[in-house]
Amino acid sequence: MNPTRISRRSALGLLGLTAAGVSTAFAAQPKPKRILLRSSWQTINIGDIAHTPGVLRLLAEYLPDTEVTLWPSKIDNGVDKLLLANFPKLRIAQGKQQLSAAFEDCDFLLHGSGASLVAERDVRRWSDETQKPYGIYGITFPPKSSSSTVPRSEKAVMESVRILNGAQFVYFRDSRSLAFAQEKGCKTPIMQFGPDGAFACDLRDDDKADAFMKKHGLETGKFLCCIPRLRYTPSWIYKKTAVDPAKHVRNEEMKEHDHAPLRDAIVEVIRTTDMKVLICPEDQTQMQIGKEMLLDKLPADVLTRVVWRPNYWLTGEAVSTYIRSAGLFGNEMHSPIMCIGHGVPAVVCRWKEQTTKGYMWEDIGLGDWLFDMDDPASVGKIVPTVVEIAKDPAQAQQKAVAAQKRVEKLQAESMAVLKRELAKS
Incomplete structure (x- = not known):
């Protein structure tokens, strides 16, 4: 008998064992967690650009097995290529179809650093549509925006507080913002001073x-x-x-x-x-x-x-x-x-x-x-x-x-x- 030849029944048995082994191996590997990072507000300011690669660097360092999708506001002027060159595994959700897929696939929304709760409407949308958790990372919570000459209305401030209270955590990039949020009734379970994501930016040319x-x-x-x-x-x-x-x-x-x-x-x-x-x-x-x-x-x-x-x-x-x-x-x-x-x-x-x-x-x-x-x-x-x-x-x-x-x-x-x-x- 040819030693390299096996019966059909034996082959099927081996295939079954192999399939079972593969199935077991895959079952032992947990599905990677997926974060939807809401960031990248504009590209006309190198500081606004820096928020995103800063947070991406921290995620890569501390949560290396996590898959990250970026949900940007603006990513022109070559910034998209810059980010992908430094973070080749990054996914960027642009357009309704890609964003819809990100809402389906991602487990957690992380609002990146900014001058305020910049994407408040988008955080509310994520929460309403997915009922999945979210966190806020390194924001200022101001009585007024730096681009405005008048204070925010009390109604607008309280709506922001409502969104903050739904978060798993909120990190404020200055302690005065933390104090203002507490004064307005913010009671997020974890609410602390946390540095702006741009501190971790390590883009180089x-x-x-x-x-x-x-x-x-x-x-x-x-x-x-x-x-x-x-x-x-x-x-x-x-x-x-x-x-x-x-x-x-x-x-x-x-x-x-x-x-x-x-x-x-x-x-x-x-x-x-x-x-x-x-x-x-x-x-x-x-x-x-x-x-x-x-x-x-x-x-x-x-x-x-x-x-x-x-x-x-x-x-x-x-x-x-x-x-x-x-x-x-x-x-x-x-x-x-x-x-x-x-x-x-x-x-x-x-x-x-x-x-x-x-x-x-x-x-x-x-x-x-x-x-x-x-x-x-x-x-x-x-x-x-x-x-x-x-x-x-x-x-x-x-x-x-x-x-x-x-x-x-x-x-x-x-x-x-x-x-x-x-x-x-």
């Missing part, structure tokens, strides 16, 4: 950063970054819509006041240290602001060591530049966040038109690097603080790293909570 620095004579550790900003983002510039008169008037009224301390800091850094200064943007409107309010008003003797970036950049190139700098100062929030996420010193200047997000600097131990542009005493401390960072970058970095470690500890704790809640779903 080293080649572009290196090329830009080489072109402009910037050396690693030998320059500071400075970011300008008006009180209200002049979004009509990139949206090509009518100018908002109230916001424009306020911007014009305060732009000299809000940039004079930054100019003074640039001058003192150049004149008292060997550092250079890079004036760079966080959003698409800030290149011109930097030229008008900073570069063009600097004295001639400091201009040889000041570099102005005339064009917008994406998050990867920005991060790769920030981590090569000795620190950052200015009127923005998320570039400082990304700096501290990598242990790079960062100073934040804020004003009353903004939400309470800036106070997260107090929450992570950097209160003396937070300045109130509406308080003359606070404004007076900006220049000496920036100069101190330039003169002793090693000590400043130690302070930044301590804040970074605090953030990382909180990130680990929040991801453990998400993992536990996901296991229940």
Whole structure:
């Protein structure tokens, strides 16, 4: 008898055993949990871009077996390709059919970091249509939006509280938001301070950063970054819509006041240290602001060591530049966040038109690097603080790293909570 030949009955028996073995093996493997991440609010601001890859990085690190689908608001300007290049397993739900499939397949909705409960309607829709759990990760909960000149109505605030109360957890990115939510009756089972997802953003574009620095004579550790900003983002510039008169008037009224301390800091850094200064943007409107309010008003003797970036950049190139700098100062929030996420010193200047997000600097131990542009005493401390960072970058970095470690500890704790809640779903 041919030893390689078996009977039909024997073959069927072996096939049955094999099938049973395969079936048993598959049965032993639990179905991976699936998260629908509601994030990616816009792409004209590298900070808004950074929210999503920050949270994706945390999910990949702490829940590596979880499948993630992104539900974006806007993902143009090449950001989709950027995310997929860094997170090749990521699914992106765009269009009704893909979103419907995500609602069916996903076990948990995670609302990403933002200036508020940005996608409140979408969270409500998820809850109403699926009855599946959801969580809120790293938001500000403000009495008013940073893009509005008037407070939110009490009805609108209470509706947000209702949605928050239905969550498994809510992490507020500043403790003042947490206090405001509690004041309004928020009683989510887990309700804590939790860092903005952008702290974990690690997108890189080293080649572009290196090329830009080489072109402009910037050396690693030998320059500071400075970011300008008006009180209200002049979004009509990139949206090509009518100018908002109230916001424009306020911007014009305060732009000299809000940039004079930054100019003074640039001058003192150049004149008292060997550092250079890079004036760079966080959003698409800030290149011109930097030229008008900073570069063009600097004295001639400091201009040889000041570099102005005339064009917008994406998050990867920005991060790769920030981590090569000795620190950052200015009127923005998320570039400082990304700096501290990598242990790079960062100073934040804020004003009353903004939400309470800036106070997260107090929450992570950097209160003396937070300045109130509406308080003359606070404004007076900006220049000496920036100069101190330039003169002793090693000590400043130690302070930044301590804040970074605090953030990382909180990130680990929040991801453990998400993992536990996901296991229940």
